[in-house]
Structures are given as structure tokens and as C-alpha cells.
Amino acid sequence: MAHEEDDAAKVWDLAEKIGFCMLTTQSGSDLRARPMSAYSERIDNAFYFLTDVASHKDEEIARYPNVCLAFADSKGQKYVSVSGTAEIQNDREKIRDLWATPAKAWWDNADDPSIRILKVTPSFAEYWDSPGTIISYIKMAAAAVSNSRPDMGETAKVEM
Template sequence: MKEQQHDNPASPAEVADRIWELAEKIDICMLTTWTGEEQHSRPMSARPRRDENAFYFLADVSGEKNAEIERFPTVSLAWADNSNYRYVLVSGKAELSDDRTKIAELWSETDKIWWEDMDDPTIRVLKVTPERGEIWDSPNKVISGAKMLMSFVTGSAPDLGDNAEVRL
């Protein structure tokens, strides 16, 4: 498929707003780390805090991602809302801590899937400070489907929405 380039009329501030908005709505993202030889991705529940310019996660002290982050702190976060053709990618620096106050602040009932309670000593806070963000934002599924069909008929690349990148 041919790649379609878009001239996005949105300002960098509007793109940043949309990145934070979509990350909040979609919740689960793929956190990708680097082992030194290959990338390793896993799904995690994000807790975006725009006022702190950070994406937080609760992580277990025994996870292999911890050693990867200590050696190679640059990570990427990818959210996908496939039903609406909306995607977000953020890259930034990650750090782990045993900040018990932040763990208590971030704790939700769904975390009981992994830990008995917020006082579990194996819980760690994973903080990602974003540096760059990118979105692919489609108007809606029906319009995207029609554009893809028309592109197939005409042989041209479909315009499936806006793509924009911003420094965060």
C-alpha cells in the first residue's frame, strides 16, 4: 500500500491535547523496551497525568522490563483503538521507583488482579516522561471503509485521516 502524507492543519498544542485525550480513553497500551538485542512489548494499563507530564504504570518488582529499563531507559508506548482507526505512539524516558505515596495515588480496584492490595511490597511505579508523540486519527469507521473501497477501485492511496507528530 502506498503511504499517504498529510498536511495536518492542527497546531502542536492541539496534537498534544489529542495524544493525551486518546491515551486516557484507550487505557491499555503496549509498552516496548529494548533488551540490547531486540525489542520486547507487553500490554499495560496506563495512568496518564498530563499535569505532571507523565504516563504512570504499576509494575511488579520482578518483571524483566525493569532490568531493560535500567540499562536502556528510552521506551515507547502505543495505544490502538482499532474500531475507530485511532492510534497513538509516545516515546520517552522511563524510570522505576518504590514511591509508596504514588502507588497509593495510582491504585485502582482492578489492580487486585495482580496484587492483593496497594501495600504489597513488590509493586513499583513505572514513570514515563514523554519526549515525542504521534497520532493517526480517522474521522470514523464508515468513512474510512468507504475511502478504502474507493482507493481499491481507483488505485490511489486512501486518505484515512490525520497523522501528526509533536515534541511533548
């Protein structure tokens, strides 16, 4: 049990550190991904996003609530994929709580009536935490020469 808790904590830690992710939704038979600023709240077991009521995400999520969040720190070689269920909320107090600098690029203030919350409740996650680009390249080169598999750091599949 402790190992699962450690893996879940690692998912939250990496997602919080990276901060931005690609949110993938389903649009009919197609998948759509777009960059979003994530607000991680592990106490709520949720990721929150501010979104606009006029965006197509609302319609996509209403029809297909299963989404994927893909966090990537390519320089640090750290990645997290979170699968979960999304819902759109119009909680004005929560919008004010989440209001931060990235939102100012899209809206004048937290009281803009077009702002909505996209809440994602995770069900499953996977992470990859490598030691960094240079060390990873050295390990891959050494493995190629020795005909072995490189140790590329930690990875785990996690029930959330």
C-alpha cells in the same frame, strides 16, 4: 504554537481514552512488548504504570531507559505511539494514588511491598485518528476506484 498544543492535547486525549498500551522495552538486542494499563497525567507530562519489582522491566529500563508506548483502538481506528524515557520509582503515596481495579488482578492491595511505579516521560508522539472502520473502508474503496489517495483522518507527529 497553538497547532502543536492541539496536537499534544490530542495525544493525551487519545491515550487517556484508550487506556491500555503495549509497553516496549529493550532487552539486550531484542525488543519486548507487553500490555500495560496506563495512567496518563498530562500535568506531570508523564504516563504511570504499576509494575512488580520481580519483573524484568526494572533491569531492562535500568540499562535501556528509552521505551515506546503503543496505544490502539482498532475498532475506532485510533492509534497513538509515544516515545520516551522510563524510570522505576518506589513512591508509596503515588502507588496508593494510582491504585485501581486493574491492579487488583496482580496484587492484594496498594501496600504490597513488591509494587513499583514505572514513570514514562514522553519526548515524541505520533497519532492517527481515523473516522472509523466502515467510513475508512468506504474512503479506501472510493480512492481505489478514482486512483486517488483516501483522506484517512488526522495524523500528526508531536514533540512532547
